Amino acid sequence: MRKQAVRFIIFLGVVSLWADMTYEGARSIIGPYLSLLGASGAVVGLIVGLGEFIGYGMRLLSGYATDRFRHYWGITFLGYAINLCAVPLLAWADHWQTAAALIVLERFGKAIRVPSRDAMLSYATHQTGRGWGFGLHEALDQIGAVIGPLFIMLSLFWGESYRWGFAFLAFPAAASLITLTLARLSFPCPQSMEISVQKWEGLSRNYWIYVVAVGLVSCGFANFALISFHFQKASAVAPMWIAGLYALAMAIAGGSALIMGRWFDRQGLSVLAWTTGLSSLFAPLVFWGEGYAIGLGMILWGIGVGSQESIMRAAVAHFSSSEKRGRAYGILNFAIGLGWGIGSFAIGALYDLGIAYAVAFSLLVQWAAIPLLLSLKK
Numbered sequence: 001m002r003k004q005a006v007r008f009i010i011f012l013g014v015v016s017l018w019a020d021m022t023y024e025g026a027r028s029i030i031g032p033y034l035s036l037l038g039a040s041g042a043v044v045g046l047i048v049g050l051g052e053f054i055g056y057g058m059r060l061l062s063g064y065a066t067d068r069f070r071h072y073w074g075i076t077f078l079g080y081a082i083n084l085c086a087v088p089l090l091a092w093a094d095h096w097q098t099a100a101a102l103i104v105l106e107r108f109g110k111a112i113r114v115p116s117r118d119a120m121l122s123y124a125t126h127q128t129g130r131g132w133g134f135g136l137h138e139a140l141d142q143i144g145a146v147i148g149p150l151f152i153m154l155s156l157f158w159g160e161s162y163r164w165g166f167a168f169l170a171f172p173a174a175a176s177l178i179t180l181t182l183a184r185l186s187f188p189c190p191q192s193m194e195i196s197v198q199k200w201e202g203l204s205r206n207y208w209i210y211v212v213a214v215g216l217v218s219c220g221f222a223n224f225a226l227i228s229f230h231f232q233k234a235s236a237v238a239p240m241w242i243a244g245l246y247a248l249a250m251a252i253a254g255g256s257a258l259i260m261g262r263w264f265d266r267q268g269l270s271v272l273a274w275t276t277g278l279s280s281l282f283a284p285l286v287f288w289g290e291g292y293a294i295g296l297g298m299i300l301w302g303i304g305v306g307s308q309e310s311i312m313r314a315a316v317a318h319f320s321s322s323e324k325r326g327r328a329y330g331i332l333n334f335a336i337g338l339g340w341g342i343g344s345f346a347i348g349a350l351y352d353l354g355i356a357y358a359v360a361f362s363l364l365v366q367w368a369a370i371p372l373l374l375s376l377k378k
Helices: 002-027 030-036 041-069 072-085 088-092 096-128 130-157 162-168 170-186 205-220 224-233 239-267 270-279 282-288 292-319 322-353 355-375
Strands: none
Touching: 002 072, 002 096, 002 130, 002 162, 002 170, 002 239, 030 041, 030 096, 030 162, 030 224, 030 239, 041 072, 041 096, 041 224, 041 322, 072 096, 072 170, 088 096, 088 162, 096 130, 096 292, 096 322, 130 162, 130 239, 130 292, 162 170, 205 292, 205 322, 205 355, 224 239, 224 282, 224 292, 224 322, 239 270, 239 292, 270 292, 270 355, 282 292, 282 355, 292 322, 322 355
16 A cells, blocks of 8 residues: 555656646746836735735635545646646736736646645555655655756746747646646545544644644745845846756755655654744845855755645644545645735835845744744644
């Protein structure tokens, strides 16, 4: 059963590899692209924040639908189709308003699929260890998140336009949907991999404390669209290297996810508290730094992404029964989306007032989550 679970995790990891190559490649240049289309810092923050809020907020409904109908594969397919088809269409956006609508649509598609996909993964990680299983999926996921931005960086180096890069991303989008079809044919009933099922009514008090903590971390964690907007506006990084820095962060996220996932299986949620404190230091480095300081800041930002995509997802399975796994992921993702939405707009607006305000907000809000996470370490 463990070998079957590992195969399933790898299958979904490859689906995510192609998908991340598509939309993370696009996200690596969203900030500069919106700037070229005439958007301001506050507008970029609003677009990104709205996209993340809708993208995470809709997961609340998607999570409830997953538990209600148990159509894990159907919901996952629908979400991936919307999520991936929106990206290549950015090549034809002539105004920032059009690009904004497609960015929000891409996040909406991801919102539909994530609770059902993560619920399926949680059943498989019952056999492998929650942290390691989600860490393995995230590591494969981040391979695509590295390749996509690197491709965009090289295309800019060769003199191609942003539009050309968006159009090319239709190919990995198609590959992701094909791989998802093969996964469905190979594993029609992934929930059968979780044998022993805990049953209790509702969600525990610790779960809700965890939701608040994760929401605070998300609120203070600056989106890369804002970071890349700063790089271009301040002329801190050459345009082609912006995508390269994003690729570096994604590589760090993938490697750290495996390490932190295993660490989480042994030490519990104290791992997330420590990684939150460490990764929060990205803010002063990327917004105030130059040269190597910016590189170090992006490494820390990548560690934060890795912990959020492995440990944060893995912990939910410890707080919920299999019957309520979808809604548990949905509620958590709603909290993340609310945090992203408020935080992205706040950081963008504060950035227009002064970089110091944006940095202070990012640090203080993330640090506020650490005591809550430490209270749950047992």
